[in-house]
Amino acid sequence: MRTVPLSARCFGALFLVASAAFFWPNPAHAQSPIGAWEAHTAMREVRGLARSDSALWVATTGGVYRYAPQDGDIRRFTVTNGLHDVNARAIAYDPSGPSVWVGYRDGVIDRFNPASGAVTSFQDIARSDRFSQSNIHRLQVRGDSLYAATAFGVVVFDKQTEKVRDSYTDLGSLNAASDVYDLTFAPTPAGEPGLWLATESGMAYASMQAANLKDPASWTVEPTAASDDQLIARSVAAFNGSLYVGMDVDQESDYNGDALGLYRRAQSGRYERVPHGGGEVKALSANENRLYGTRRWGAFMVEASGQAHRLSDEDVPDRPNSIIADSDGSLWIGDQRGLVAAHVPASGGNALQVEGLLYPDGPYENSISSLHVDESGRLIVGGSKQRGTGFYVLRANGTWKSYTSSAYEDLPNGNYNRVYGQRDGHVWAGSFGDGVAMVTPDDTVKNFDARNSSLAAADGENFVVVGGLSVDPDGRLWVTTQLTRGAALHVRSREGQWTALPNLLGPGRVYSRLFIDSYNQKWIIADRQGNLNIADGLAVLDTKGTPTNPDDDAYRLFDQEWQTDDRTGLPSTFVNAVTEDRDGVIWVATNNGIAQLTNTGVVADDPNVQFSLPQLESVESGEDPYLLHGLAVNDIAIDAANRLWVATEKGVYYAREVEGGYRILDHFTQTNAPLPDNFVQSVAANNQTGVVYFGTDRGLVGYRSEAIQPADEKKSLTVYPNPVRMGEDAAPDIYIEGLVEETEVRILTPDGRTVAQLEGRGGRVRWNGRDRQGQLVPSGVYLVVAVGQNGEGAAYGKVAVLR
Numbered sequence: 001m002r003t004v005p006l007s008a009r010c011f012g013a014l015f016l017v018a019s020a021a022f023f024w025p026n027p028a029h030a031q032s033p034i035g036a037w038e039a040h041t042a043m044r045e046v047r048g049l050a051r052s053d054s055a056l057w058v059a060t061t062g063g064v065y066r067y068a069p070q071d072g073d074i075r076r077f078t079v080t081n082g083l084h085d086v087n088a089r090a091i092a093y094d095p096s097g098p099s100v101w102v103g104y105r106d107g108v109i110d111r112f113n114p115a116s117g118a119v120t121s122f123q124d125i126a127r128s129d130r131f132s133q134s135n136i137h138r139l140q141v142r143g144d145s146l147y148a149a150t151a152f153g154v155v156v157f158d159k160q161t162e163k164v165r166d167s168y169t170d171l172g173s174l175n176a177a178s179d180v181y182d183l184t185f186a187p188t189p190a191g192e193p194g195l196w197l198a199t200e201s202g203m204a205y206a207s208m209q210a211a212n213l214k215d216p217a218s219w220t221v222e223p224t225a226a227s228d229d230q231l232i233a234r235s236v237a238a239f240n241g242s243l244y245v246g247m248d249v250d251q252e253s254d255y256n257g258d259a260l261g262l263y264r265r266a267q268s269g270r271y272e273r274v275p276h277g278g279g280e281v282k283a284l285s286a287n288e289n290r291l292y293g294t295r296r297w298g299a300f301m302v303e304a305s306g307q308a309h310r311l312s313d314e315d316v317p318d319r320p321n322s323i324i325a326d327s328d329g330s331l332w333i334g335d336q337r338g339l340v341a342a343h344v345p346a347s348g349g350n351a352l353q354v355e356g357l358l359y360p361d362g363p364y365e366n367s368i369s370s371l372h373v374d375e376s377g378r379l380i381v382g383g384s385k386q387r388g389t390g391f392y393v394l395r396a397n398g399t400w401k402s403y404t405s406s407a408y409e410d411l412p413n414g415n416y417n418r419v420y421g422q423r424d425g426h427v428w429a430g431s432f433g434d435g436v437a438m439v440t441p442d443d444t445v446k447n448f449d450a451r452n453s454s455l456a457a458a459d460g461e462n463f464v465v466v467g468g469l470s471v472d473p474d475g476r477l478w479v480t481t482q483l484t485r486g487a488a489l490h491v492r493s494r495e496g497q498w499t500a501l502p503n504l505l506g507p508g509r510v511y512s513r514l515f516i517d518s519y520n521q522k523w524i525i526a527d528r529q530g531n532l533n534i535a536d537g538l539a540v541l542d543t544k545g546t547p548t549n550p551d552d553d554a555y556r557l558f559d560q561e562w563q564t565d566d567r568t569g570l571p572s573t574f575v576n577a578v579t580e581d582r583d584g585v586i587w588v589a590t591n592n593g594i595a596q597l598t599n600t601g602v603v604a605d606d607p608n609v610q611f612s613l614p615q616l617e618s619v620e621s622g623e624d625p626y627l628l629h630g631l632a633v634n635d636i637a638i639d640a641a642n643r644l645w646v647a648t649e650k651g652v653y654y655a656r657e658v659e660g661g662y663r664i665l666d667h668f669t670q671t672n673a674p675l676p677d678n679f680v681q682s683v684a685a686n687n688q689t690g691v692v693y694f695g696t697d698r699g700l701v702g703y704r705s706e707a708i709q710p711a712d713e714k715k716s717l718t719v720y721p722n723p724v725r726m727g728e729d730a731a732p733d734i735y736i737e738g739l740v741e742e743t744e745v746r747i748l749t750p751d752g753r754t755v756a757q758l759e760g761r762g763g764r765v766r767w768n769g770r771d772r773q774g775q776l777v778p779s780g781v782y783l784v785v786a787v788g789q790n791g792e793g794a795a796y797g798k799v800a801v802l803r
Contacts, residue, residue, distance in 0.1 A: 032704050033704065034690065034704050034705065034706050034733065034735065034766075035703075035704065035733075036703075036704050037080040037673065037674050037701060037702065037703055037704075038080060038691070038701065038702045038703075038704070039062075039063065039076070039078035039079060039080040039081075039086075039674070039699065039700075039701050039702075040362055040363060040394065040400075040693075040699070040700040040701065040702065041061075041062030041063055041078055041086050041362060041363075041366055041676070041699040041700065041701075042060075042061065042062045042362045042363050042364060042365050042366045042699070043058070043060040043061075043062040043063060043065055043076065043359055043360045043362055044060070044061075044062075044336070044337055044338045044359045044362075044364065044365075045060055045061040045062075045335075045336050045337075046058055046059070046060055046321070046322055046334025046335060046336075046338065046339055047059045047060060047061065047087075047088055047089055047090070047091075047321065047322070047334070048088065048089065048090050048091040048138075048322050048334070049091065049322045049323070049324045049332060049334050049339075050091045050092050050093040050100065050324075051093060051324050051326070052093045052095065052098065053095070054068055054070065055067060055068045055069075056068075056069070056324065056332055056339070057091055057093055057100050058091070058334065058339055059088035059089065059090060059091035059102060060088060061086070061087050061088075061366055062078065062086055062087075062362065062366055062699055063076060063077055063078035063079070063081075063083060063086050063088060064076075064077045064078075064083065064088050064091065064100070064102055064112070065077065065360050066114070067339065067358065069330070074358075074360055076360050077112065078674070078699075079674035079675075079676060079701070080674045080701065081117065081119065082117075082118075082119035083102065083110055083112070083119055084102075084104055084108045084110050084119075084121045085104045085105075085106070085108065085676075086366070086676045086698055086699045087104065087105060087698060088102050088103070088104065089103050089104055089105055089135060089136050089137070090102070090103035090136045090137060090138050090139045090148075090149075091103070091139065092139035092140055092141050092146070093141070094141045094146075094159070096141075096159075097111075097113065098113075098114060098115070099111050099112065099113055099114075100112040100114060101139050101141070101146055102139075103136025103137075103138075103139050103148060104136060105134075105135045105136070106126050106134055106135075107123075107125035107126035107128070107134025107135070107136060107150070108121055108122065108123055108125070108126045109121070109122045109125065109136065109139070109146070109148065109157065110122075120162075122157070122162065124155075124157075124163065124164045125148070125150065125155055125164070130152075130177075131151065131152040131169075131177050133151035133152065133179075134150065134151060134152070135150060135151040136148050136149075136150055137149045137150060137151070137179070137180065137181045137182065138181065138182045138183060140183060140184075141159075142185060144158065144159050144160055145157065145158060145159065145165065146159055147183055147195075149180040149181060149182055149183045149197070149198075150179075150180060151177075151179050152169055152177035152178075152179075153167060153168050153169035153170075153171065153177060153178065153180055154167065154168040154169075154180055154183065154195075154197065155167045155168075156168075166213065166214065167214075168206075168213050168214060168219075170214070170215075170216040170219075171197065171199065171204045171216065171219045171221065172204055172216050172217075172219035172220055172221040173216075173221045174199060174201050174202075174204060174219075174221055175201070178199050178200050178201060179199060179200040179232070180197045180198065180199050181198045181199065181200070181232065181233065181234050181235070181248075182197070182198040182233075182234065182235045182236045182284075183195060183196065183197050183198070183236065184196050184236050184237055184238055184243075185208075185238070186238035186243055188205055188206075188207050189267075189269070190207070192207040192208065192209050193207065193208040193209065194206065194207055194208060195208055195213075196236055196238075196243060197236070198232075198233035198234060198235055198236040198245060198246075199232070199233055200232045200233075201221070201223075201232075202221060202222055202223045202224045202233055203221070203222045203223075203224055203233055203236070203245060203265075203271075204219050204220065204221045204222070205219070205220055205222070206218045206219045206220070222265075222269055222271070223271075224245055224247060224263055224271045231247050231248070231249060231260065232247070232248055232249070233245050233246070233247060233248075234246050234247065234248035234280065234281065234282050234283075235248075235281055235282060235283050235284045235293070236284065237284035237285065237286050237291060237293075238286070239286040239290075239291040239302065240291075240304050240306075242264050242265065242306070243264070243265040244262060244263065244264050244265075244274070244284055244291060244293075244302070245262070245263045245264075245265070245271060246261075246262055246263075246280070246281025246282065246283070246284055246293055246294075247260055247261055247262075247263060247280065247281060248260070248280040248281065248282055249280060260278075260279060260280050260281075261273060261274070261275075261276055261278065261279070261280070261281060261295075262274040262276040262281050262293060262300070262302075262308065264306065274302070274306075274308050275308060276293065276295060276300040276302075276308045276310065277295050277298065277300050277308075277310030277311075278295060278296065278310075279295040279296025279297065280295070280296055281293050281294060281295060282294050282320065282321040282322075283320070283321055283322045283323045284323070285323045285324050285325050286325070287325045287326065287327050288327060289304065289327070290302060290303060290304070290325065290344075292323050292325040292331060292344075293323065294317070294320040294321065294322070294323050294333065295310070296319060297316050297317070297318075297319070298310070298311060298312070298316040298317055298320070298352065299311045299317065299320065299323060299331065299333055299342075299352060301344065301350075309350040310350060311344065311350055311351070311352035312350060312351060312352060316352075316354075317333045317335040317337075317340045318335045318336050318337050319335060319336060320333045320334060320335040320340070321334060321335065322334035325344075329343050329344045329345065330342075330343055331343065331344055331352070337357055337359070338357045338358055338359035339357070339358040339359065340354060340356075340357055340358075341354070341355045341356050341357075341358055342354045342355060343355060361399055361400050362400055363381055363383075363392040363394075363400055363402060363700060364383065364389060364390055364392055364402035364404055365383055365384050365386070365389045365390075366384075366676075366697070366698055366699040366700070367383070367384030367385070367386070367389070367697045367698070368381055368382065368383075368384075368681060368682060368695030368696060368697070368699070368700050369382040369383060369384060369385070369417035369681065369682065369695070370382035370417055370418060370419055370681075370682050370695070371419075371635075371682040371683065371684035371693055371695050371700075372419050372420050372421055372684055373421070373684045373685065373686045373687075373693075374420075374421025374422065374423065375421075375423050376396060376421070376423075376425070377396045377686055377688040377689065378393055378394065378395055378396060378421050378427075379393070379394035379684065379686065379693060380392075380393055380419040380420065380421040380427055380429075381393070381394070381419065381695065381700065382416055382417040382418060382419045382429065382682075383415055383416055383417065384415060384417075384697075385415050385417065385432070386415060387413055387414055387415050388404060388405055388406070388413045388414075388415070389404065389415055389416075390402060390403045390404035390405065390407075390411065390414075390415075390416055390429075391403050391416040391419050391427075391429040391437070393421075393427060393439075401443075403416075403427075403429070403437065403439060403445065408445045410445045410446060410447060411437055411445050411447060412431070412434035412435075412437075412447055413434075414431035414432065414433055414434030415431060415432055415433075416429035416430065416431045416434075416437060417430070417431070417432065418430035418431075418466055418467070418468055418469050418513070420469055420470055420471055422471045422475070422477075423471075423475070424441065424475065425440070425441030426438060426439065426440060426441065427439040428469055428471070428477060430466030430467075430468065430469045430479065431464075431466055432465050432466070433463050433464065433465060434447065434449065434464065435447055435448050435449030435450070435453070435455050435464035435466065436448045436449075436453075436455065436464075436466055436469065436477075436479055448492075448498075449462055449464045450462045450464055453490070453492070453498045454487060454490045454498035454499060454500035455479065455481055455490055455498070456481050456484035456485075456486050456487050456488070456490075456500065457484065458482075458483035458484060459483070463483075464481060465481060465482040465483050465484075465532075466479060466480070466481060466482075467480040467481060467482045467488075467510065467511050467512040467513060467514070467525075467527065467532075468480045468511070468512055468513035468514035468515075468524070468525070469514060470514045470515060470516045470522075471516070472516045472520055472522075472547075473516075473518075473520055474494075474520075475494045476491050476492060476493055476494065476547060477491065477492040478490070478491050478514055478516065478522060479491075479492070479514075480511035480512060480513075480514050480524060481511070482510045482511065482512065482527065482532060483510070483532075486500070486502075487500030487501060487502060487503070488501075488502070488503035488505075488510060488511045489501040489502070489503065489511055489524075489541075491547050491548060493548075499547075499548040501548075501550050502550060504539070504541070504553075504555045505526055505539060505557065507529070508528065508529050508536075509526040509527065509528065509529060509536055509537065510526070510527050510528075510529055510532070511524050511525075511526065511527075511539075512524065512525040512526060512527040512532070512535065513525045513577070513578075515577075515578040515579060515580075517580045517584075517586065517599060518580060518584060518599075519599065519601035520542075520543070520545075521540055521541065521542050521599075521601070521603060521604065522540070522541040522542075522543070523538065523539070523540050523541075523578045523586070524538070524539045524540075524541060525537075525538055525539075525575045525576075525577075525578065526538065526539055526557070526559075526575075534574065535573065535574045535575045535576065535591075536559070536573055536574070537557055537558060537559035537573045537575065538557070538558045538559075538570070538573075538575045538578065538588060539555065539556065539557045539558070540555070540556050540558070540603050540604050541553060541554075541555050541604065542554040542555075542602070542603075542604040542605065554602075554604035554605045555604055556603065556604045556605075556607075558570060558573075558611060559573050560573075561573060562595075562613060567612060567613070568610035568611060568612055569595075569610065569611060570588060570590055570595050570611050571590050571592040571593035571594070571595055571613060571626075571629060571630075572590040572591045572592035572593070573590070574590055574591035574592070575588055575589070575590050576589045576590060576591065576633060576634050576635065577589040577633075577634065577635045577636055579636050579637065579638060580599065580638070581638045581642050581644075582638060582640075582642040582741070582761075583642065584598075584599045585597065585598060585599060586598075586599050586603075587636050587638070587644065588611065588636075589633035589634060589635055589636045589646070589647075590633060591632045591633070592629070592630060592631075592632070593613065593626065593627075593628050593629040593630055593631055593633060594613075594614065594627060594628055594633050594636065594644075594646065595611040595612065595613055595614075596611065596612060596613075596614050597609060597610070597611045597612070613626040613627070613629060614626065614627040614661070614662050615627065615661040615662065616661050616662055616663070616664075617658050617659070617660040617661035617662060617663050618660065618661070627655060627661075627662045627664070628646060628648070628653060631648050631649075631650065632648060632649045633646055633647070633648050634647045634648060634649070634679075634680060634681050634682065635647040635680075635681065635682045635683045636683070637683040637684050637685045637692065638685065639685040639687060639690075639692060639705060639707040639762065640685070640687040640690070640707040640708050640709050640710060640761075640762030640763055640764075641656070641705075641706075641707035641760075641761040641762035642656070642657070642761050642762070643655065643656040643665070643707065643761075644656070644662075645683050645685060645692050646683070647680035647681065647682060647683040647694065647695075648680060649678070649679045649680075650669065650678055651667060651668050651669035651670070651673075651675060651678050651680060652667070652668040652669075652673075652675070652680050652683065652694055653666070653667050653668075654666055654692075656761075668694075668703070673703075674701060675694065675696065675701060676696045676698035676699035676700075676701060677696040677697060677698045677699075679696060679697065680694050680695070680696055681695050681696055681697065682694070682695040683695070685705075685707075687707070687708060687709040687762070687763075688708065688709055689704070689708065690704050690705045690706060690707055690708045690764070691703065691704050691705070692705055706735060706764050706765070706766045707761075707762040707763075707764060708737065708762060708763040708764045709762070709763050710739055710740050710741045710743075710762050710763040711738050711739060711740050711763055712740075713740070713792065715738050715795060716738065716795060716796065716797060717736055717737065717738045717739075717784055717786055717795050717796060717797030718736070718737040718738050718797065719734065719735070719736050719737075719784055719797045719798065719799040720734070720735055720737075721734065722798075722799050722800060723799070723800035723801065723802050724769060724799060724800065724801050724802065725802045726769060726776055726801060726802065726803050729776070730776075731768065731769030731770070731776055732769070733766050733767070733768060733769075734766070734767045734768070734769055734799060735764055735765070735766055735767075736758075736760075736764065736765050736766075736767065736784055736786070736797065737763060737764045738763065738786075738795060738797075739760045739762070739763050739764065739765060739786055739795075740763075740786075740788040740790070740792045741761070741762070741788075741790065742760070742761055742788070742789040742790060743759075743760035743761075743765070743786045743787065743788055743789060744757070744758075744759060744760070744786070744787045744789060745757070745758040745759075745760050745765055745767075745784065745785070745786045745787075746758075746784075746785045746786075746787075747767060747777075747782050747783075747784055747799075748782060748783040748784075748785060749780065749782060749783075750780070750781060750782075750783065754772075755771040755772065755777055755782070756770065756771055756772060756777075757772070760786065769801070776803070777801055778801070778803060779801055779802055779803040780800075780801055781798055781799070781800050781801075782798065782799050782800075782801065783796065783797075783798055784796065784797040784798065784799060
């Protein structure tokens with residue numbers, strides 16, 4: 001595997017601006033080869049930190065990144081680089097490799113070689129079926145061993161044999177398979193080398209010289225915070241001859257009492273509270289001079305004397321969960337917003353000097369609800385259902401822009417899960433409760449709700465639930481609203497005039513997601529009135545060129561499921577998405593497969609136009625003859641070659657039409673592709689670059705296909721690589737660009753003999769370097785002739801082959 005360095009701002013410049021946020025461009029946007037994957041995961045939320053001599057290694061909910069303070073270089077590593085998962089839970093640096101160890105929720109541990117980029121995944125813990133949970137909480141390297149604090153005890157992994165050497169799951173009087181959240185090595189009360197564990201029920205320790213640490217009798221358990229069963233020992237560290245323990249609450253508890261905080265073990269074995277500024281302590285880190293820890297809203301330090309000081313700053317970290325202290329006073333704190341770079345004075349005072357907030361470029365959050373690529377090539381991304389997460393834009397230059405209430409004061413603290421990018425540069429985002437946000441080309445943000453538009457609020461309040469939105473060919477914005485008693489469809493003219501239109505669905509159904517086709521027909525998914533999570537049919541609305549006058553509108557509802565007798569209908573009335581292909585065919589994604597309809601432009605007026613199920617080109621006897629029938633489909637996108645990209649609960653399929661039906665070209669899942677999750681919520685194709693994006697609840701990735709936008713007119717062809725160097729029995733893929741919409745491509749010898757013939761759809765086609773008989777062509781110069789199938793004429797190119 002190859003890693004690519006990221007361009008970065010010098011970190012030294014960071015210290016010039018207090019409390020500033022800095023990010024680095026994502027190299028995923030750089031032109032990657034066809035067939036390559038790219039990750040666009042959010043790496044703001046830090047889960048763990050590790051330190052090497054020259055860099056910090058940061059585990060996040062979007063993968064891992066390396067940050068070098070000396071020169072500001074930052075490098076991202078994700079599933080596309082070979083990591084097991086996007087959501088890293090624990091991290092440790094091993095200087096003997098050197099290696100970086102990464103732990104995950106399912107028990108898998110990765111070993112990453114920073115020099116070569118190689119990743120090895122170890123499944124030993126994950127494969128075990130002895131325990132219901134396998135989460136890796138902490139990793140720590142000691143000699144030839146890697147110690148893992150897990151959801152069922154401690155696992156000792158032998159780095160040399162690459163196998164689990166030991167596991168300690170019965171710890172004295174604790175329940176078997178107790179959660180161990182942290183561990184450290186420090187002398188036992190008897191002065192022997194010891195292993196100390198922070199567990200869900202207090203502290204446990206054992207001598208490393210014990211004959212058998214699997215034996216429960218080898219372990220001593222000590223209660224910590226007044227034996228409160230709502231509290232857990234979350235962190236532990238040895239400092240200046242004493243053992244310190246950080247107490248936290250169980251995730252299911254709302255405890256907020258005085259027992260939370262920092263404790264120091266006395267020689268008597270009692271744990272004495274150390275005033276530290278209040279709140280839970282999720283992480284501890286010691287250097288030669290001080291002990292540092294995190295508290296609910298910030299950090300604290302403990303001097304060699306044992307006195308603790310709350311570190312104060314106006315820009316305090318937000319519920320931090322990890323911390324590392326350098327000997328020069330640099331402090332690195334991981335929280336939900338990013339990596340906080342701070343500094344502590346060498347002596348005197350308790351001021352935490354926050355220098356900046358660092359994070360790699362990317363979307364604000366990993367839970368992706370919707371995707372849309374506009375005509376300029378921007379990717380517009382809808383955020384999660386969690387309020388405050390906003391929406392995001394991947395710009396044509398490869399950088400991300402996140403629109404959240406924390407960054408834009410005019411943007412409500414809502415969740416925006418319906419998005420659209422307009423041809424003129426506007427971005428629109430619909431929310432659940434806060435109306436519609438508009439971003440102008442100059443980056444001005446304005447929000448529309450019941451107070452400044454026709455958008456109807458639910459129950460008379462200013463709570464505007466947007467079901468869907470889109471922009472028609474004339475630049476008008478169309479919006480559907482839900483939970484309203486009155487108007488459910490709204491149109492905004494280019495001049496800014498809003499008009500409300502009635503709900504034509506009748507009782508029991510409400511308007512939801514919206515798609516506008518090339519004929520300006522509005523396709524509106526219907527949701528059930530009493531449960532917006534259940535779709536119930538699909539409507540088509542033709543406004544007859546008078547969008548603000550409903551009197552002449554034509555309307556039709558498709559609510560009939562598939563009938564085997566006449567072979568028409570939807571595979572299910574639970575409709576999830578609608579789109580249109582390059583031939584004008586309407587495609588519908590449902591919870592039971594996909595359907596297609598030949599679009600006449602007058603569908604609302606013509607009852608004879610019906611949906612049907614696309615057939616596979618060939619099937620075995622007894623198999624379902626219809627494409628993806630019976631599969632829950634979440635979204636569909638069409639690329640420049642008119643191929644279908646289908647997002648499902650079981651990965652992504654892509655297919656194309658051939659003689660006799662449709663052929664599935666590939667099926668991407670987590671087993672053969674770096675998908676963050678098999679449940680793919682949304683898909684969108686960028687026909688300028690060929691990248692197809694897949695959105696999941698655990699992150700966004702892209703796949704670079706060969707399909708790009710066709711040329712508007714014939715021009716000279718681009719052929720690459722050129723020259724082509726072939727081996728004895730293998731050749732690289734050869735790409736021919738500059739094609740029009742539909743093209744016949746011929747590869748000719750200098751004397752005019754045709755050696756290969758290709759059918760092109762979209763702006764690019766691939767040739768495998770073989771002739772009609774499947775043999776690699778010999779060395780020579782070949783003429784490439786592309787003839788447009790719609791009267792565009794011919795275009796020419798040449799390619800040299802070297803054997």
